[in-house]
Amino acid sequence: MSTLIVMRSTPYGNTNAKDALDIALILATFEQSPSLLYQGAGLQQLLLDSQHTTPFKHIGNILNAFPIYDIEQIYIDKASINEQNINLDRLNDLPVEYKLLDTNQVTELMHNHQHIMVF
Amino acid sequence: MPAMNLLNYCIIVRCGPDQQSQALSALEFTKALLAQGHNVERVFFYQQGVLTASRLRTPAQGELNITKLWQKLQVENKLELDVCIAAALHNGIVDKTESERYELGAHNLASGFQLAGLGQLAGATIACDRVVTFGASQ
Numbered sequence: 452m453s454t455l456i457v458m459r460s461t462p463y464g465n466t467n468a469k470d471a472l473d474i475a476l477i478l479a480t481f482e483q484s485p486s487l488l489y490q491g492a493g494l495q496q497l498l499l500d501s502q503h504t505t506p507f508k509h510i511g512n513i514l515n516a517f518p519i520y521d522i523e524q525i526y527i528d529k530a531s532i533n534e535q536n537i538n539l540d541r542l543n544d545l546p547v548e549y550k551l552l553d554t555n556q557v558t559e560l561m562h563n564h565q566h567i568m569v570f
Numbered sequence: 571m572p573a574m575n576l577l578n579y580c581i582i583v584r585c586g587p588d589q590q591s592q593a594l595s596a597l598e599f600t601k602a603l604l605a606q607g608h609n610v611e612r613v614f615f616y617q618q619g620v621l622t623a624s625r626l627r628t629p630a631q632g633e634l635n636i637t638k639l640w641q642k643l644q645v646e647n648k649l650e651l652d653v654c655i656a657a658a659l660h661n662g663i664v665d666k667t668e669s670e671r672y673e674l675g676a677h678n679l680a681s682g683f684q685l686a687g688l689g690q691l692a693g694a695t696i697a698c699d700r701v702v703t704f705g706a707s708q
Contacts, residue, residue: 477688
């Protein structure tokens with residue numbers, strides 16, 4: 452497996468989310484099928500219902516493009532769900548399917564990738 | 571010295587030149603790789619890292635000029651110093667071509683650096699054994 456991109460930043464606090472997604476899209480263009488792991492504050496990128504009023508480029512629009520780019524390996528760190536106090540129902544509208552991973556699975560995921568980039 | 575497995579590396583610099591210890595670590599790590607005989611496929615400047623490539627940076631006398639240090643390393647080792655073009659434009663780092671394209675009237679990309687697309691980074695993840703990032707903010 453190629454590259455794992457770890458999303459740990461809030462969607463609009465800095466450019467990390469957007470910059471990481473740009474890398475994910477370009478890797479997909481190169482047929483490298485990147486994996487994305489959402490951890491900690493990064494989970495807030497997936498709460499599309501709370502981003503309606505943002506003046507910035509909407510993260511949700513990029514997520515909508517994932518199926519077109521064949522970006523299908525989306526993982527969410529289960530421990531972060533509790534830590535961020537997120538109701539899983541809020542992820543129902545995501546345009547992509549995701550897998551919940553426990554701590555051991557997160558470790559395994561990281562071991563299974565050649566490159567890891569943390570944003 | 572035991573025989574060492576020589577690898578192909580890509581270095582990503584995401585911190586600005588003012589984040590001194592991280593910016594310097596990226597440079598020193600690259601130097602150490604080259605000294606040990608590893609190949610450095612390319613150094614890719616992304617996010618705030620692109621500010622390293624401004625030839626207008628003028629640190630006070632006695633202060634470290636990380637731009638000049640990269641330029642020196644580039645000349646000595648024929649290093650490829652790629653500056654993400656999207657981040658560069660966003661941060662006001664332009665070469666002659668982009669300056670003319672956007673009619674900016676000036677250009678400031680330091681010699682030895684070149685503007686490049688994210689495709690160069692994607693290519694590096696395919697070609698390189700290791701991709702090492704410096705200055706990843708949390």
